[in-house]
Amino acid sequence: MTLAAAAGLSHTQGFLSPTGVEIAFLLVGLVTFGAAVVTVTTRQLVHAALWLVVALGGLAVEYLLLTAEFIAWVQVLIYVGSVVVLLLFGLMLTKAPIGRSPDADSGNRWAALAVAVASAAALVWVVVDAFRTTWIDLDGRAAGSTEVTGEALFQNWVLPFEALSVLLLAALVGAIVLSRKAKATPTSAASADATPTGPTPGNGTTTRTPTGAATPSRGTSDGPSPAPGGRSSASDGRSSASNGQPSPQEGAR
Amino acid sequence: MNDALDVALRLLVVFVVFLAFPLIVGQTEHKVMAHMQGRLGPMYAGGFHGWAQLVADGVKFAQKEDVVPAGADRRIFQLAPAVALLPYLLVLLAIPIGPGEGAVGQAVDAGIFFVLAVMGVGVLGSLMAGWASANKFSLLGGLRTAAQLLAYELPMLLAAASVAMAAGTVSLPGIVDAFQWWWLPWQIVGAIVFFVAGLAELQRPPFDMPVADSEIIFGAYTEYTGLRFALFLLAEYAGIVVLCGLTTVLFLGGWHGPWGADGLGWVWTLLKTAILAFVVIWLRVTYPRLREDQLQKLSWTLLVPLALAQIALTGVVKVVIQ
Amino acid sequence: MSRPLSDHHTSPTSAERSRRPIPGSGLAKGLAVTLRTMMKKTVTEQYPEVQPDLPPRTRGVIGLFEENCTVCMLCARECPDWCIYIDSHKETVPPAAPGGRERSRNVLDRFAIDFSLCMYCGICIEVCPFDALFWSPEFEYAETDIRDLTHERDKLREWMWTVPAPPALDPGAEEPxxxxxxxxxxxxxxxxxxxxxxxxxxxxxxxxxxxxxxxxxxxxxxxxxxxxxxxxxxxxxxxxxxxxxxxx
Structure with a gap:
């Protein structure tokens, strides 16, 4: 969609000068692409997450260049502000080694590449086909402004929108149900909110619930004063406790 | 040429505000906190009641050696302060202090979204710092930061959404334009939720679990010295300015006031912002730090339901008055 | 924000519930305390600029009034950490009246207190039978070398002039x-x-x-x-x- 819209933009008239927007769009696109490639090729886990921030931010800038301001900020808000933070949170909670992790590569490199290329081709083809003859009128209101988006969303597309809402709600409820079931086991979901700090001495988390009683024991096994082995051992100990935790919150997002 | 000059001037003004206001807030914090504890606070630097204390602090920070721990991830460690600080500068661009085009750095169409989105990015700085320091306390601080952000971003967004519903626009000047005095009681719950959640997102006491100095030293900033550390501190105080300015604009009517609506609106904005900044300091002095579970409980069981109730109330009133 | 966050009282009895304060009143009280403190005068002493207003019995330093000293050595002997150094010699005084007996008396040669050892217990002042030692509120005698803290009689005598008058008796006190x-x-x-x-x-x-x-x-x-x-x-x-x- 972005490419097609950009083509449409540049052939009529841009809001700066056509060449200016084109050049900026291309450069930002290159940066975004590069960041995306580094995201999947880097051997350092946290670096991958941070490169993802760059890629998503670059995408937001592309939206901005296409006058889709609302989408751009939502992109930053949801993806950069929340999803990546969640991702980093999960990484740090489980395993966040500084330096290369040799086991970060799953070995399905070629399959993944094939899937990526196929889906990208499908998306590009669909978008190009859909917008081939569409011309954007830039003299009127900006097509991506909040007002226009809101009107389109709540007048023409309200049913799909609501269906999506129901879907997300279902996912939310499902996540809660799953995490409650997990509560019977030591990895209590109630502690997902309360124990990101797990082994801190004396923070007294969740001792009031009977299910949470497993938390302090975990804390002591980890050691209130962590071993000089440092963070990797501490976070390893934590990983067993909270593997499944990001998922309910991801659903909440 | 005129346009370029205009843009440059606006950027310059915003930049000066960005550098000056946090210092003013910081100095006020020094003094107010001291007096609330029966002390005098800084009295030497600058001669008159220690007004230049923060300038002196800055000079001291600049002189310090910039240390990067041996095991740290150098690049990310060094980049983190900038990531923490810059978003607040961007947000400051979008906050209107008076009516009209002249009183805002850059009018943004989807102002609320812009502001909240960019503020959320700032937390990445703390996360990066916490991870890259190769220090278990820093890592814990980073984790707590992330958990806190996840918990408090939601009520903050919901409260802001309530006000956007009331005004029928997501642009910040538009919201202030639509403001009526009776919005204050109408949106008071949303205002409190927004302010508290904002405090938590800034990791200000009593929500300073991520930097709880008595247990994890200084959280994600433990390994930082010199200018980079100062940048983190500056980010915190810039965050106070931004939060207070936003609360003023969204909930307290910005430049609206009983007198001096013409031309003096910016005084009202600054006054309300200053009062809110005082409240931030006041809360810091008064309350002890929340424990991590209390912190999460407050958000999920109190602030989120309150914000949802506020949205419902806003919707009902909005339908009724139409 | 407007609710006590601790959940120690998860199941209050009905009596407790009936006289439970308004939620948030504790928070408001806390705010009131800090605000009130801010309005009050501060307790900070700006010491180098403003001299502190010390109470009359302040134990700052020990002053010596040489004329009263008879070199009885009680102070040096009672001192728990032996920080008083006294040297003296005997002199014979010619008879006061012609035909009388010669008297011998002690003459003080050295009287020094090592304030790096002194623990300010005040026993020397208590035991001095002739009121030769006094507490002075003077406290600014820090030195950069610990050895310089041994002060000789001339210095102790200077401090003597800083000893304040004893406070008045209580109105209802017994007559001296x-x-x-x-x-x-x-x-x-x-x-x-x-x-x-x-x-x-x-x-x-x-x-x-x-x-x-x-x-x-x-x-x-x-x-x-x-x-x-x-x-x-x-x-x-x-x-x-x-x-x-x-x-x-």
Missing amino acids: KEIAAARKAAEKLAAQQETAAAQPVAPSPPSATSPTGTEPHADEQARAAERPTRPMGGSQQQTDQPRQEDRE
Whole structure:
């Protein structure tokens, strides 16, 4: 969609000068692409997450260049502000080694590449086909402004929108149900909110619930004063406790 | 040429505000906190009641050696302060202090979204710092930061959404334009939720679990010295300015006031912002730090339901008055 | 924000619930406390600029009034950490009256207190039978070398002039012994004078020369309260009079 819209933009008239927007769009696109490639090729886990921030931010800038301001900020808000933070949170909670992790590569490199290329081709083809003859009128209101988006969303597309809402709600409820079931086991979901700090001495988390009683024991096994082995051992100990935790919150997002 | 000059001037003004206001807030914090504890606070630097204390602090920070721990991830460690600080500068661009085009750095169409989105990015700085320091306390601080952000971003967004519903626009000047005095009681719950959640997102006491100095030293900033550390501190105080300015604009009517609506609106904005900044300091002095579970409980069981109730109330009133 | 966050009272009884305070009142109270403190005067002392207002019995440093010292060595012997150094020699004094016996007396050569050892217990001052040692509120005698903290008699004598007058007695306190003795003497004198006025003039007894003795029947206690100066009648404490001029 972005490419097609950009083509449409540049052939009529841009809001700066056509060449200016084109050049900026291309450069930002290159940066975004590069960041995306580094995201999947880097051997350092946290670096991958941070490169993802760059890629998503670059995408937001592309939206901005296409006058889709609302989408751009939502992109930053949801993806950069929340999803990546969640991702980093999960990484740090489980395993966040500084330096290369040799086991970060799953070995399905070629399959993944094939899937990526196929889906990208499908998306590009669909978008190009859909917008081939569409011309954007830039003299009127900006097509991506909040007002226009809101009107389109709540007048023409309200049913799909609501269906999506129901879907997300279902996912939310499902996540809660799953995490409650997990509560019977030591990895209590109630502690997902309360124990990101797990082994801190004396923070007294969740001792009031009977299910949470497993938390302090975990804390002591980890050691209130962590071993000089440092963070990797501490976070390893934590990983067993909270593997499944990001998922309910991801659903909440 | 005129346009370029205009843009440059606006950027310059915003930049000066960005550098000056946090210092003013910081100095006020020094003094107010001291007096609330029966002390005098800084009295030497600058001669008159220690007004230049923060300038002196800055000079001291600049002189310090910039240390990067041996095991740290150098690049990310060094980049983190900038990531923490810059978003607040961007947000400051979008906050209107008076009516009209002249009183805002850059009018943004989807102002609320812009502001909240960019503020959320700032937390990445703390996360990066916490991870890259190769220090278990820093890592814990980073984790707590992330958990806190996840918990408090939601009520903050919901409260802001309530006000956007009331005004029928997501642009910040538009919201202030639509403001009526009776919005204050109408949106008071949303205002409190927004302010508290904002405090938590800034990791200000009593929500300073991520930097709880008595247990994890200084959280994600433990390994930082010199200018980079100062940048983190500056980010915190810039965050106070931004939060207070936003609360003023969204909930307290910005430049609206009983007198001096013409031309003096910016005084009202600054006054309300200053009062809110005082409240931030006041809360810091008064309350002890929340424990991590209390912190999460407050958000999920109190602030989120309150914000949802506020949205419902806003919707009902909005339908009724139409 | 408007709710107590602790969940210690998960199941309050009905009685507890009935007199539970308004939610958030504790938070408001906390805010009130800090605000009130902010309005109050601060307690910070700006010491180098403003001298502290020390109470009269401050144990700052020990001053020596040499004239009263008889080199009895009690202070040096009682000192728990042995920080007082005293040297002396004996001198013979020619007889006061011709034909009398020569007297020998101790002459102080050195009197030093090592304030790096002194623990300010005040025992030396307590035991001194002749009131030669006093507490002075002077406290600014820090040195950069620990050895310089041993102060000799000239320095101790300088500090003597900073010793304040003792505080006045309480209005209801017992009359000091010296004043009581002087008053009795004065009363006796007055009675004698009365009888002498009735009879031919008699020489006045030499003992009643003190100024207190010249005021018969004054309310001694009230006067003691009014005047912060020490009682004078025949008291040993007269010996620290010289510093009266130097004192503020």
